[in-house]
Amino acid sequence: MVEISMTVNGKPVTAQVEPRTLLVTFLREHLGLTGTHVGCDTSQCGACNVHVNGMLAKSCTMLAVEADGAEIVTIEGMAAPDGTLGVIQQAFQDHHGLQCGFCTPGMVMSAAALLRENPDPSEEEIRAFLEGNLCRCTGYHNIVKAVRAAAEAMG
Amino acid sequence: MPKDHGIGAPIRRREDLRFLTGSGRYTDDINLPGQAHVHFLRSDVAHGRIKRLGTGAAAAMDGVIRIFTARDFENVGGLPCGWQITSRDGNPMAEPKHPILAEGKVRHVGEIIAAVIAETPEQARDAAEAIEVEIEELPAVIDMAAALGEGAPKVHDDLPSNLCFDWGLVEENREKVDEAIRNAPHVVTLELVNQRLAPNAMEPRVAIGDYDKATDEHTLYTTSQNPHVIRLLMGAFVLGIPEHKLRVVAPDVGGGFGSKIFHYAEEAFCTYAAKVVGRPVKWTSSRSEAFMSDAQGRDHVTKIELALDEEGHFLALRSETLANMGAYLSTFAPAVPTWLHGTLMAGTYRTPLIYVNVKAVFTNTVPVDAYRGAGRPEATFQLERVIDKAARELGMDPVEIRRRNFINPDQFPYETPVALVYDTGNYHATLEKLEELADLEGFEARRQESAARGKLRGLGINCYIEACGIAPSNLVGQLGARAGLYDSATVRVNPTGSITVHTGVHSHGQSHETTFPQVIAEMIGIPEDQIEIVHGDTANSPMGMGTYGSRSIAVGGSAMVRATEKIIAKAKKIAAHLLEASEGDIELKDGKFTVKGTDREVAWADVTLAAYVPHNYPLEELEPGLEETSFYDPANFTFPSGAYACEVEVDPETGKVEVCSFVAVDDFGNVINPMVVDGQVHGGLAQGIGQALLEQCVYDENGQLVTASYMDYAMPRADDLPSFTVDHSCQTPCTHNPLGVKGCGEAGAIGSPPTIVNAVIDALQRGGIEVDHIDMPLTPVRVWSAIRAAS
Ligand code: FES
Numbered sequence: 041m042v043e044i045s046m047t048v049n050g051k052p053v054t055a056q057v058e059p060r061t062l063l064v065t066f067l068r069e070h071l072g073l074t075g076t077h078v079g080c081d082t083s084q085c086g087a088c089n090v091h092v093n094g095m096l097a098k099s100c101t102m103l104a105v106e107a108d109g110a111e112i113v114t115i116e117g118m119a120a121p122d123g124t125l126g127v128i129q130q131a132f133q134d135h136h137g138l139q140c141g142f143c144t145p146g147m148v149m150s151a152a153a154l155l156r157e158n159p160d161p162s163e164e165e166i167r168a169f170l171e172g173n174l175c176r177c178t179g180y181h182n183i184v185k186a187v188r189a190a191a192e193a194m195g
Numbered sequence: 196m197p198k199d200h201g202i203g204a205p206i207r208r209r210e211d212l213r214f215l216t217g218s219g220r221y222t223d224d225i226n227l228p229g230q231a232h233v234h235f236l237r238s239d240v241a242h243g244r245i246k247r248l249g250t251g252a253a254a255a256m257d258g259v260i261r262i263f264t265a266r267d268f269e270n271v272g273g274l275p276c277g278w279q280i281t282s283r284d285g286n287p288m289a290e291p292k293h294p295i296l297a298e299g300k301v302r303h304v305g306e307i308i309a310a311v312i313a314e315t316p317e318q319a320r321d322a323a324e325a326i327e328v329e330i331e332e333l334p335a336v337i338d339m340a341a342a343l344g345e346g347a348p349k350v351h352d353d354l355p356s357n358l359c360f361d362w363g364l365v366e367e368n369r370e371k372v373d374e375a376i377r378n379a380p381h382v383v384t385l386e387l388v389n390q391r392l393a394p395n396a397m398e399p400r401v402a403i404g405d406y407d408k409a410t411d412e413h414t415l416y417t418t419s420q421n422p423h424v425i426r427l428l429m430g431a432f433v434l435g436i437p438e439h440k441l442r443v444v445a446p447d448v449g450g451g452f453g454s455k456i457f458h459y460a461e462e463a464f465c466t467y468a469a470k471v472v473g474r475p476v477k478w479t480s481s482r483s484e485a486f487m488s489d490a491q492g493r494d495h496v497t498k499i500e501l502a503l504d505e506e507g508h509f510l511a512l513r514s515e516t517l518a519n520m521g522a523y524l525s526t527f528a529p530a531v532p533t534w535l536h537g538t539l540m541a542g543t544y545r546t547p548l549i550y551v552n553v554k555a556v557f558t559n560t561v562p563v564d565a566y567r568g569a570g571r572p573e574a575t576f577q578l579e580r581v582i583d584k585a586a587r588e589l590g591m592d593p594v595e596i597r598r599r600n601f602i603n604p605d606q607f608p609y610e611t612p613v614a615l616v617y618d619t620g621n622y623h624a625t626l627e628k629l630e631e632l633a634d635l636e637g638f639e640a641r642r643q644e645s646a647a648r649g650k651l652r653g654l655g656i657n658c659y660i661e662a663c664g665i666a667p668s669n670l671v672g673q674l675g676a677r678a679g680l681y682d683s684a685t686v687r688v689n690p691t692g693s694i695t696v697h698t699g700v701h702s703h704g705q706s707h708e709t710t711f712p713q714v715i716a717e718m719i720g721i722p723e724d725q726i727e728i729v730h731g732d733t734a735n736s737p738m739g740m741g742t743y744g745s746r747s748i749a750v751g752g753s754a755m756v757r758a759t760e761k762i763i764a765k766a767k768k769i770a771a772h773l774l775e776a777s778e779g780d781i782e783l784k785d786g787k788f789t790v791k792g793t794d795r796e797v798a799w800a801d802v803t804l805a806a807y808v809p810h811n812y813p814l815e816e817l818e819p820g821l822e823e824t825s826f827y828d829p830a831n832f833t834f835p836s837g838a839y840a841c842e843v844e845v846d847p848e849t850g851k852v853e854v855c856s857f858v859a860v861d862d863f864g865n866v867i868n869p870m871v872v873d874g875q876v877h878g879g880l881a882q883g884i885g886q887a888l889l890e891q892c893v894y895d896e897n898g899q900l901v902t903a904s905y906m907d908y909a910m911p912r913a914d915d916l917p918s919f920t921v922d923h924s925c926q927t928p929c930t931h932n933p934l935g936v937k938g939c940g941e942a943g944a945i946g947s948p949p950t951i952v953n954a955v956i957d958a959l960q961r962g963g964i965e966v967d968h969i970d971m972p973l974t975p976v977r978v979w980s981a982i983r984a985a986s
């Protein structure tokens with residue numbers, strides 16, 4: 041067992057974990073933050089995307105111990121404390137960018153990372169950036185629309 | 196102005212709030228106190244005899260609670276098949292036992308050999324890896340034609356061959372069709388493969404079994420599209436648990452596309468083992484396991500022949516298919532290549548004579564069953580491909596040849612030669628709308644512009660039909676279904692007027708929680724937020740058949756309408772009493788009961804309160820309370836149809852296909868929420884385009900699944916697809932359900948594959964490259980090879 045400390049959605053946490061524990065397992069099973077999902081075992085679907093020190097990261101591909109000392113943001117940290125949806129989340133609802141919702145947390149985290157680095161992406165740039173996120177429900181059409189709309193709203 | 200509430204309003208989804216904040220409750224998010232974890236040891240050979248299983252060392256490892264093998268399941272039934280097909284010779288299909296854990300033999304890669312229950316998932320996996328397995332490998336049967344050959348190794352030793360059934364539709368037409376084809380001026384033939392796909396809902400399957408010793412009650416939490424069906428199959432046929440002691444819960448489910456209809460071994464295992472070990476038992480599938488344990492889709496090899504006269508009128512059609520069942524019969528597998536496929540061979544056309552033959556084959560591969568569209572994509576693909584080829588051979592325009600053969604609007608109800616009666620449709624209207632939206636006239640200019648860049652541009656057309664909401668039950672019973680195909684709803688009006696609807700259908704992306712209240716809001720005139728939809732738990736919903744085959748609104752929605760009508764009828768009686776008027780004079784509008792021709796009125800909530808606080812109430816005639824249940828068994832299928840067009844660019848140097856535009860015009864009848872319907876079409880299109888260009892399950896000759904992860908199985912990604920143009924303004928309402936709805940979940944996946952392939956072939960042909968057909972997926976290497984072979 042190893043002791044790790046990090047900030048998750050603004051709250052400090054300290055825990056003992058087995059060294060082989062993945063960050064996603066730590067978030068889901070130890071912290072009960074089940075909004076971060078696991079959709080594959082080959083680092084290819086992006087359902088597990090979170091932000092680590094402001095960077096997009098696949099939490100299934102990272103050990104919890106590697107996140108020691110880091111600032112983590114998960115989907116649970118994306119709405120305002122009073123529950124008001126963030127701009128990207130609201131755009132996903134407005135444009136029907138989700139159906140079953142399973143890929144959605146990862147999509148929102150990716151979209152946030154994209155808009156941080158490119159506040160005015162074209163449709164093509166959005167599609168290229170989301171290449172690491174699989175969605176089986178929406179055909180991506182409305183996800184792309186939602187990200188565009190979020191970019192405009194944040195404008 | 197679009198409506199902002201009720202039927203037809205594009206209102207935003209209430210489901211989204213929880214999914215967008217990470218507060219959904221999927222099965223894997225559930226952890227029960229004291230829960231143990233199971234890891235399944237799966238076969239890594241496709242066909243073999245289990246010689247020895249050494250579990251001693253594994254059982255002694257840290258955290259291991261118990262190891263199960265087939266011996267522990269001797270008193271447990273196999274997984275049942277829900278549909279029996281009768282062969283042409285009158286014999287029932289071959290129906291081998293589908294054991295929970297492999298008995299003596301393994302028959303596909305991924306079949307469960309043993310199960311380890313331990314304190315943690317890691318300990319269970321470590322111990323499973325320590326089990327000593329000795330398997331004598333046998334030659335695997337992979338190719339269907341070879342499986343039916345003389346002396347082929349048998350998947351099931353106790354069956355006479357690898358043939359499951361040999362089915363014909365309609366057998367009496369066989370000779371007439373043969374003769375018509377023999378005598379026709381033109382016969383166009385196409386041999387094609389509809390490749391095997393992996394459904395790949397993004398949420399992998401999960402099962403948690405729980406047993407309460409005090410009450411002798413079992414609970415199964417599972418990723419299911421139809422919890423009641425699982426309860427019935429597992430309770431009655433596998434484990435022998437009566438329904439009142441078995442509860443099945445399917446909470447938020449992350450997509451299904453058919454793959455979560457079926458009753459799987461892992462669910463039965465967790466339910467059974469929880470009682471044996473006295474702890475809740477949880478299993479979460481990895482994606483790798485999903486590739487070898489979720490039922491796969493399609494996998495047909497077909498020869499189709501279309502006979503035409505000199506003017507391009509269809510005279511007769513013959514279709515012969517080999518359909519892969521995999522190693523065992525999954526729950527609804529036999530229905531897919533037969534009643535969901537053969538019956539669709541008339542398409543939107545007046546072909547007078549049709550004969551369909553399907554031979555279903557066992558192979559050493561993962562079982563195959565319904566996947567989005569289920570049989571209808573396979574029918575549409577061959578039909579719309581052979582029509583395109585016929586147009587080319589006869590020198591006709593692909594749009595014109597279709598139009599010439601359409602069933603005309605004045606011919607409904609239309610009885611096809613393959614056992615269906617289409618109630619309504621207008622195929623000319625959707626095609627005209629398509630011509631307008633896809634700007635077919637402007638194609639030539641766009642083609643020249645592509646050519647200037649060295650690209651071959653092609654246009655593909657398709658006019659599909661599909662059949663949804665399979666019914667009625669007494670008919671499907673005659674066709675071999677071992678289940679009814681009604682659905683149900685309980686509408687519970689609460690004292691202050693809000694409503695809770697318990698529905699037998701299940702939402703796993705379809706948006707029922709938003710769309711179903713729109714229907715009731717329209718009927719009663721109260722706001723949607725006064726209405727809650729509850730689904731996914733056998734403990735509180737009436738027996739329902741679940742969600743698949745685009746049936747939710749057509750069947751489950753109709754049941755809800757019927758129950759609401761009963762509610763309104765009773766509420767009017769109460770209102771009449773309160774208003775001291777006669778029942779016949781009471782009208783309900785905008786949430787108020789009024790007496791016709793007067794200004795006397797009573798609000799909805801006053802009536803509902805009177806029903807539960809019956810102080811001023813006709814107790815002699817009327818029971819208190821306001822709650823009604825309906826079971827709705829449709830009189831017929833519904834028949835959505837549409838016209839699709841796409842344009843592609845093919846790079847002749849690399850064979851790469853780019854989809855430039857895709858237009859889908861669908862007739863879904865009445866539409867409850869157009870935003871949701873658009874989304875359903877988008878998703879279907881993406882899966883169909885995935886099939887056309889990217890996806891395929893590949894087995895090598897030894898039965899190894901080569902495409903067992905996202906590294907090798909090409910899923911459509913955002914940058915593989917265009918934005919879509921979707922239209923559903925052509926509406927011929929269904930004539931036999933109360934909402935006039937048809938269902939929209941599968942259309943995109945049915946209509947898009949032939950559209951894409953037609954477009955690619957068109958591009959090559961216009962580029963002077965004589966290619967008639969390329970089998971899906973149209974990967975660069977396949978297209979490039981076809982171009983090379985032709986030049
Ligand atoms: S679960 Fe992390 S990429 Fe799929």
Ligand code: FES
Nearest residue numbers: 139143175176177
């Ligand atoms: S919404 Fe279901 S996978 Fe994206």
